[in-house]
Amino acid sequence: MPKLIKNQDIIDDNYQLLETVPAADQPLPEGNLLVPLTDWLENQQRYNNHSGKVGVWLDSHEEPELLAGQAQSLPVIAINFPQFTDGRGYSTGRLLRERFGFLGELRAIGDVLRDQLFYMARCGFNAFAIRADRCIHDALNGLKDFSETYQAAVDQPQPLFRRRQMQAE
Amino acid sequence: MYIYDQYDQTIVDERVIQFREQTQRYLAGELADAEFLPLRLQNGLYIQRFAPMLRVAIPYGMVSSNQLRKLAEIARKYDKGYVHFSTRQNVQYNWPQLEQVPDILAELATVQMHAIQTSGNCIRNTTTDQFAGVAADEIVDPRPYCEIIRQWSTFHPEFAFLPRKFKIAVNAAKKDRAATLVHDIGLYLVKNKTGEIGFKVIVGGGLGRTPLIGTVIREFLPEKHLLSYLDAVLRVYNRYGRRDNKYKARIKILVKALGTELFTQKVEVEWEQIKDGATTLTQEEINRVTDHFSVPAYEALPATSDQLAQQLADDPNFNHWYQQNVNAHKVSGYSIVTFSLKPTGVAPGDVTDKQLEAAADLADQYSFGEARVSHQQNLVLADVKQDDLYPLWQAAIQHGFATPNIGLLTDIICCPGGDFCALANAKSIPIAEAIQNRFDDLDYLHDIGELDLNISGCMNACGHHHVGHIGILGVDKKGEEFYQVQVGGNAGSDASLGKILGPSFAKEDVPEVISKLLTVYVSQRTPEERFIDTYRRIGIKPFKEQVYAKAH
Ligand code: HEM
Ligand code: SF4
Numbered sequence: 177m178p179k180l181i182k183n184q185d186i187i188d189d190n191y192q193l194l195e196t197v198p199a200a201d202q203p204l205p206e207g208n209l210l211v212p213l214t215d216w217l218e219n220q221q222r223y224n225n226h227s228g229k230v231g232v233w234l235d236s237h238e239e240p241e242l243l244a245g246q247a248q249s250l251p252v253i254a255i256n257f258p259q260f261t262d263g264r265g266y267s268t269g270r271l272l273r274e275r276f277g278f279l280g281e282l283r284a285i286g287d288v289l290r291d292q293l294f295y296m297a298r299c300g301f302n303a304f305a306i307r308a309d310r311c312i313h314d315a316l317n318g319l320k321d322f323s324e325t326y327q328a329a330v331d332q333p334q335p336l337f338r339r340r341q342m343q344a345e
Numbered sequence: 346m347y348i349y350d351q352y353d354q355t356i357v358d359e360r361v362i363q364f365r366e367q368t369q370r371y372l373a374g375e376l377a378d379a380e381f382l383p384l385r386l387q388n389g390l391y392i393q394r395f396a397p398m399l400r401v402a403i404p405y406g407m408v409s410s411n412q413l414r415k416l417a418e419i420a421r422k423y424d425k426g427y428v429h430f431s432t433r434q435n436v437q438y439n440w441p442q443l444e445q446v447p448d449i450l451a452e453l454a455t456v457q458m459h460a461i462q463t464s465g466n467c468i469r470n471t472t473t474d475q476f477a478g479v480a481a482d483e484i485v486d487p488r489p490y491c492e493i494i495r496q497w498s499t500f501h502p503e504f505a506f507l508p509r510k511f512k513i514a515v516n517a518a519k520k521d522r523a524a525t526l527v528h529d530i531g532l533y534l535v536k537n538k539t540g541e542i543g544f545k546v547i548v549g550g551g552l553g554r555t556p557l558i559g560t561v562i563r564e565f566l567p568e569k570h571l572l573s574y575l576d577a578v579l580r581v582y583n584r585y586g587r588r589d590n591k592y593k594a595r596i597k598i599l600v601k602a603l604g605t606e607l608f609t610q611k612v613e614v615e616w617e618q619i620k621d622g623a624t625t626l627t628q629e630e631i632n633r634v635t636d637h638f639s640v641p642a643y644e645a646l647p648a649t650s651d652q653l654a655q656q657l658a659d660d661p662n663f664n665h666w667y668q669q670n671v672n673a674h675k676v677s678g679y680s681i682v683t684f685s686l687k688p689t690g691v692a693p694g695d696v697t698d699k700q701l702e703a704a705a706d707l708a709d710q711y712s713f714g715e716a717r718v719s720h721q722q723n724l725v726l727a728d729v730k731q732d733d734l735y736p737l738w739q740a741a742i743q744h745g746f747a748t749p750n751i752g753l754l755t756d757i758i759c760c761p762g763g764d765f766c767a768l769a770n771a772k773s774i775p776i777a778e779a780i781q782n783r784f785d786d787l788d789y790l791h792d793i794g795e796l797d798l799n800i801s802g803c804m805n806a807c808g809h810h811h812v813g814h815i816g817i818l819g820v821d822k823k824g825e826e827f828y829q830v831q832v833g834g835n836a837g838s839d840a841s842l843g844k845i846l847g848p849s850f851a852k853e854d855v856p857e858v859i860s861k862l863l864t865v866y867v868s869q870r871t872p873e874e875r876f877i878d879t880y881r882r883i884g885i886k887p888f889k890e891q892v893y894a895k896a897h
Contacts, residue, residue, distance in 0.1 A: 239584075261383055261466070263506025267583050270503055275618065291367065291384055298502035321363045324355045326496045328623045329503070335572075335623055336352060336496070337630040 179312050181304040182281065184319060186312055189305065191231060191252060193285065210254050213238055233285060236264045240271045247278040257286040266299045273300035273330045290318035300330035346407050346715055347492045347637040349457045356499065357454045360461060364388050365447035372444065386465030387505065390446055398765070399438045399446055400463040401453060405473045405491035406434040406717045410705035413716065415456040417701035423449050428701065430686060430694040430722045432758055432809055434472045435463055439765055461499055466507045468498035473515045474522040475719035478638060479727045481675040484534050485542055487517040489635040490571065493626065497572045504579045508586035509594035511579070521838040524720060526550045526559050527812060529596045530578060535565065543567045548578060548608070549600035552806035557597045558840050562609040569626045576624060577616035581608070641713040641728055646678020650731040665787065666738055666749040680731055684724040684746035685756065689781040692774045693759040694722030703744040711737050721758055723751065753790045754798055755781045758809050762802025762819060763826070769802035771819025771826035776800055776855055783856035793863055795875045797836070812836035814877045815862060816843040817855065828855050832862065832888055833880045844885050847893055858892055865891045
């Protein structure tokens with residue numbers, strides 16, 4: 177079974193990612209599924225009837241606003257990084273966490289490499305499907321690059337200047 | 346100056362460890378070229394024509410004498426004994442070894458310096474007026490805000506992989522010395538009717554292939570909202586900026602495509618949702634950072650020094666230098682001195698290790714141990730007693746800093762061009778030198794007066810050629826180097842972009858072309874007019890006619 181970094185641990189990935197979904201008259205695969213956002217929005221009945229759990233994945237250009245009001249019902253939301261240099265997913269992650277109240281598993285998929293993990297984690301990602309040709313154990317180290325940060329973000333909602341102030345008081 | 350506390354130091358130290366490790370993985374073949382590229386760029390490391398090039402940040406241009414000495418030591422130990430001051434308040438090393446870059450960063454960290462985000466598609470070093478804090482025409486010192494922006498932008502997790510590079514400039518004086526209007530975000534510090542401090546926010550300026558002057562998207566942003574508003578602008582850009590074409594990826598293209606109104610609306614809608622969050626600045630934080638830029642221990646001095654008046658009367662050369670390279674200071678009895686890094690025959694902005702050390706000593710002796718770097722590639726000692734100007738000038742002569750040409754034709758802004766840069770279409774340093782050689786008569790230069798001449802080796806415009814009163818751009822014609830000449834650009838608060846004169850010129854002809862432009866100016870000017878003013882009054886036609894007139 178493929179592996180996943182989740183909550184700083186390496187675990188089995190028990191979701192199957194569907195890049196495209198079988199036609200309506202074909203059966204869905206068994207088990208837990210990650211399905212494309214637009215398809216999920218259009219065919220919720222079909223997924224409600226599915227025996228496994230269903231999460232959605234967004235491509236880098238897809239807007240988290242489409243999930244407003246519904247994000248909280250999902251167990252997993254995955255965001256695709258078609259290339260690691262495409263940084264839209266960082267904003268998407270923060271919005272899902274900070275604006276749309278998503279508390280479930282937020283997973284980075286696609287071109288996910290060690291050197292992006294620290295930033296991703298700050299933007300609310302807690303799960304990482306590391307690119308298949310890379311060592312997942314090595315990638316785990318990427319979460320520990322820094323022990324201090326300046327800005328407010330999902331992992332640390334107080335910017336350093338406020339924490340500094342609290343320390344000083 | 347801002348002094349790191351344990352948090353700042355930890356972050357910079359951990360960066361050194363991170364980059365050392367990334368470099369090792371790259372050298373071991375565990376990171377592909379394409380993967381290492383954005384990582385090294387975010388650490389200012391280019392692979393250039395001859396060797397890697399390392400760009401070191403000088404946040405908003407402030408540098409201490411200790412830092413200057415460290416830059417000198419690094420130049421000696423790891424490079425060929427000199428550094429290059431760039432137009433973005435950075436310095437560049439042209440010959441470091443990739444393997445040694447982590448060691449260089451470790452050395453920099455010992456003096457609170459780094460190369461973080463000096464390149465790459467992230468928020469770059471924030472720049473400001475080199476006279477910040479000492480200029481008489483200033484509303485408030487912009488440096489604390491620059492430092493606040495520096496911290497906010499350092500490893501900002503959401504904006505490390507933007508569509509393209511992102512540059513912010515802050516100016517607080519009446520005269521804009523920071524080319525604010527040609528930055529991705531320009532901030533003018535202002536006071537509103539009730540005396541509150543805030544920012545006029547300008548977005549979408551920039552040079553390069555599509556040069557544009559920025560547009561105002563907010564007349565007044567209260568200071569406490571600075572960071573949340575920047576977050577909102579950057580978030581809109583990160584989400585909607587183009588990523589399919591790197592030449593159309595800058596925020597200026599997004600602003601243009603959406604129109605200022607729609608773009609502004611998107612920013613305001615986003616900001617509404619985040620404006621009162623934890624990122625809202627506290628007065629305590631503004632005060633804490635401001636305290637680092639507190640007034641040095643100035644002596645109480647009379648407004649004018651009799652001794653200086655005598656020296657100016659006695660020594661015409663000193664007087665010349667004083668007129669050109671010394672500016673008024675807001676504190677009585679003090680002056681601002683600019684060291685010219687543009688003597689004839691030296692690449693504009695190049696300084697040797699020895700010179701850096703000399704500048705450090707002079708800063709210690711005469712200017713509270715601090716200096717600044719200007720985007721015109723010069724070095725400033727900002728707090729010099731008027732009585733010290735004469736000895737400082739004599740020392741500056743010794744070290745090659747006293748060319749009395751600040752703001753004049755030979756104070757050329759010039760990119761590294763074909764001598765160093767892999768992207769160049771043509772050389773630019775030899776053009777600067779040829780012009781400096783041709784116009785070496787100081788009386789003539791003074792007569793011509795204020796004139797910005799800027800040279801870039803390609804349309805990326807690192808040498809700001811679009812905003813030079815005269816701009817020169819290297820172009821490639823069938824493998825040969827030619828130079829296109831523009832007139833009418835300006836970088837100040839009345840910024841304008843230069844217009845192309847006509848067909849480009851061969852290298853040998855450039856000084857003569859400049860000479861002809863000056864002839865037109867001299868014959869047409871009114872007594873008070875600068876070159877740019879005359880151009881704006883009479884237009885391009887007389888210049889064009891003179892330059893392209895057939896020889897009789
Ligand atoms: C030697 C290596 C260098 C490389 C490869 C390089 C590359 C570039 C590129 C590709 C652009 C265009 C970006 C765009 O429009 O999207 C650019 C713009 C610029 N660079 Fe450089 N550059 C170099 C050195 C310098 C130096 C030495 C300076 C200062 C002397 C400088 C300052 C600038 C400035 C001011 C711009 C214009 C920014 C704008 O468009 O608003 N660069 N550079
Ligand atoms: S303008 Fe062109 S030639 Fe000059 S430094 Fe920039 S990229 Fe290189």
